[in-house]
Amino acid sequence: MAQTANKKQNLLLLYDRPLEPIFVSKEAGKKKSIFDVPSTYLTERYKPIGIDIANRFGEEADERIPVKEIRLPDLGPILDLKRDENFTLFLPKHRTLAGRLIDIFLGMRTVEDFISCAVYARDRVNPLLFNYALSVAILHRPDTRNLDVPSLITTFPEKYVDSKVFTKAREEMTIVSEGSREPIIIPKDYTASDLEHEHRVAYFREDIGLNLHHWHWHLVYPFEAAREVVNKNRRGELFYYMHQQVVARYNIERLCNKLNRVERLIKWREPIPEGYFPKLDSIVASRAWPARVANQRLSNLSRDQDQIHADIDTLERWRDRIYEAIHQGFAQDDRNNRIELTETEGIDILGNIVESSILSPNRDYYGDLHNMGHIFLSFIHDPDHRNLEPAGVMGDSATAMRDPVFYRWHAFVDDMFQEHKATLPRYSVQQLTFDGVTVSDVSVSSQNSTPNVLNTFWQQSDVDLSRGMDFQPRGSVFARFTHLQHQPFRYTVTVDNNGAQRQGTCRIFLAPKFDERGNPWLFRDQKGLFIELDRFVVNLRQGKNTITRNSTESSVTIPFERTFRNLDWDRPADQASLEQFNFCGCGWPQHLLIPKGTTDGYACELFVMISNYQDDRVAQDISGVCNDAMSYCGIKDRLYPDRKSMGFPFDRMPRDGVDTLRKFLTPNMRVQDVQIRFQDRTLRPRAKN
């Protein structure tokens, strides 16, 4: 058993230094391992010098890993994607190729065969495609799914950090002994200056944790794969809700920075004023990520190589058909049967239609709106491939959130969902109330701080680049980046329970108190800005209850350490938690839980509601299951653990007469004014992880 576990661990060595050939020693911890690659496995380039290579690289290894010779798979069209091209899941052609490789990996009978097959494929297949397919296969094979797949940033740091880092990292790694290496500082403002107003929220868009979350979300909720992989509980609704919350959070960051809420991208034939210059280098493609300059227009796409031919007209037809379904209250499937967009499940169907996933009831008719928007925007600089340009950052879920236009596109996408939500019955007072339960007081407190003040500041953290620094000497080298952070705080909620002991769901949201003009909100506008901070079950004794909850316990976030987790060979193998680890990489980064605020203190309203857990409860066993970021990520292989519509109670238009938040409240809700106070100071780096 221990030996099996050890063997399967060897799969993780394949993530190390993705461009270095398979016969070069791989490291985990300080241990150097070398695959005993059969000479028939070598690529054409290395076959003629196989003996020389075996001698040179064999000597330095601490361990030799035997590779079983298997009947070699036919990689066929997978090799059509060249090793130095970029790989993007948004392109159907690339998805198909990845799917083939995943099938080959899943088809291997034993772990040993799987390792052998992966060893064979690794130097032949595009490294980005290989790593994606390897991860999906590991996640879905019963015999490997408890492996701890490394975070994408360790293998491909180029997708997350300033390209300037790499030349400096090469200098540190070559010139300086490991013990004396210094972290390479990434300036806080390296993509633009404040002359560009959009840059004021770059700290959010370019946050490494945020982009890791987004990549991870789309890894665990793929829109195309085997049906059993895609068809997760309420995945369409989760697509809506997670992205709705992203836009809401972005809007609050904008308001904190004196920017108006983001405008929907709906004029598809007009120049897009906001440009974006990512300043990332693709090391695999050996090309920079292309910039999107100011005032470019979308064009019809005709890229033979990517097998993408699409017109703006087509996008418009899809949009109009989806709106038609929304306003009719039903969609039509591919046999022209009506599919009602019901009060509770309509949003899930609509999510799959809009995204679109293979669960869309009629992809031929409703098309592929959201995904194709990403594609159109990512090829805006070279729509017909005349310039042989790769996709821009919008073409990759690992990088898309960096670009301001991501939010403009998703504001449009979200608006379609809101249009549907507006057709639903309003929540009645009865539906909102929890009889006999009154929230009588709410406060937040942080150490040594005024009550009801949330404190934010900058923090520096380090991330090790060395596993992604191909063809350089070994040993860690760190990039130091600056990100938003907040002081940990605690909620105290006082609840009066007039009834017997029972359970409630405590729902905590935050929204700005005033609009761009400084005026109080109309509820119908403010409701779209409520961001979820936490959701948890509480036990209510009869009488007065004082509930306390720490900000670090949030159901929205994962801890900082998990966002940036490193491949850790010697991790004590707690199988139960390891098995969930990969899924659990999905989660909003804890350090972005609270918006930046302002130095004067940004006025917000903290909303707390206790709903009746009997109505919310989903009967399932979630023991031993990682669920600490369930609000945006759900729970692996389980039902979404809340029967309410996601975003409840803010997901619908209010009942008649409710034009302010105060009027919306029932006794089981309470609003507390809070301030977010930003201090322009930078906390020293955390210990290296």
Added chain:
Amino acid sequence: MAQTANKKQNLLLLYDRPLEPIFVSKEAGKKKSIFDVPSTYLTERYKPIGIDIANRFGEEADERIPVKEIRLPDLGPILDLKRDENFTLFLPKHRTLAGRLIDIFLGMRTVEDFISCAVYARDRVNPLLFNYALSVAILHRPDTRNLDVPSLITTFPEKYVDSKVFTKAREEMTIVSEGSREPIIIPKDYTASDLEHEHRVAYFREDIGLNLHHWHWHLVYPFEAAREVVNKNRRGELFYYMHQQVVARYNIERLCNKLNRVERLIKWREPIPEGYFPKLDSIVASRAWPARVANQRLSNLSRDQDQIHADIDTLERWRDRIYEAIHQGFAQDDRNNRIELTETEGIDILGNIVESSILSPNRDYYGDLHNMGHIFLSFIHDPDHRNLEPAGVMGDSATAMRDPVFYRWHAFVDDMFQEHKATLPRYSVQQLTFDGVTVSDVSVSSQNSTPNVLNTFWQQSDVDLSRGMDFQPRGSVFARFTHLQHQPFRYTVTVDNNGAQRQGTCRIFLAPKFDERGNPWLFRDQKGLFIELDRFVVNLRQGKNTITRNSTESSVTIPFERTFRNLDWDRPADQASLEQFNFCGCGWPQHLLIPKGTTDGYACELFVMISNYQDDRVAQDISGVCNDAMSYCGIKDRLYPDRKSMGFPFDRMPRDGVDTLRKFLTPNMRVQDVQIRFQDRTLRPRAKN
């Protein structure tokens, strides 16, 4: 003496691996040398680990080079340009900084002090600026000017080759022993596809030799430096002529590829339809060279960091004032005195005004038109620096000729010069004739080929990248690129001399026979398309003379080997030729002497003229002086060796009644129809140089 020569050679080690710190061993040939750097010379980063470093890097050296401790210079504002920024001579701020460093280097009393000072500066100053200043100082110090400064491509290959090369080169250098390394192939079409019509002439624009020539020309004819450096004989005229010939050559390449002649860039407020995606990476700046997307417009510039604030209005005023000077026939200096634009010297003044160089008689009034055009175009993607973007390829003479807009800009610039030329008296028959000399026959021949056919094809060549591959193991690694080539050929000119023995200047030009529509040219249009192929002095006996001349002897070109010359430590030190070597790097690449032609055979007219050498001759001693590319580059520290106006006899409007080339001819001229026949085959690589 031998020791002095040896010491001075050590300066060349400073070009090796421009980013690797000074204390790392430097290589020349296979010899490893290490500078014994005083600990006070180390940068702040390396001072704390100085002992460790001295031990690690000292061991591997074959030779230790003592570094004299001098009173350290104050680098002051030179350090304002960060090490990882791009450096561009077109920016006045950068020129000023370079000028300061050059002055410091020139001020060192001895070679030993100069070496010490350069050793100190090297790791502190921006590497591009350092290398430029070092080259200029070496070229201008009497005690170092016979050193063989390496070609820019060996130090900064990133400015010349596809960025994809570098990841592959790292793999070869790390994985493969030197003897087994394979060249990295640069695809012929890597920047665009033929969907982009402009790409049809990319082989010309992106030719490495062409771009090296252009960089070299501007290195030996700087527009700003100490007056004695700038004020070279007829340098303004040479600016006009070299660039006029570039545009003419580009136009012929276009016509061969069924493209119309290039359009002048005169609509400065309208979108520029042709984009350009250079696909170069700046390793120093650790950033890609920015792309210029299709349909962008120029904007007013306001880049504080670069100290550039300029409006399109300003460009227009400069343009209009220059046209005013042209049409009035005189410029005005900074005291409002008239400066006549005379028949022979007006063009030289105008060249300095337009470029502009410090020889411009009134830079405040006539401005800096040509240079600022480069600047406006190079910042088109980020005119106010809001996106912290570096300059595009138009901002660097090493890369500018890659971009189609270079030729559109220079077509405009050339048009101003032609406007002046049109005001000059026409050449009379008397001025054109060489009494008693008749050219009775002209032909060209190549081995095994039909007479009067020039044969072109592709050829592959290799260039060693290893000196520019910082932080990689040693040993050559080659990039293999494909360029135009032609079969060597020979001119045979038969001249009847009715007079006594005398000398003539044989002038050979080539132009297309037909225009875009397939019609014969009007002379006034065709004259702008004549490209110079050769110019040389001939001795004419009485009676019939048969003159033969090889294409490799051209006064326009330098040999392939010189274009790509490598730093060659063990070069047999022929002092006389070494002294000229740097200057002689200037010259049109031999492999681009003949335009591409077409597979059917592109119809051209070869024009040969013998003018009277007594009228052309410049009395000076040019023995031992490198002058084999004098047509476009002049001769170092000498007068331009031809008294005729550059471009003679095609530099003016023709006399009345001359509307075709035939009518233009006098007996000492002759035209021969020739064809340029292109074969789409690729010659195997030349031996590595």
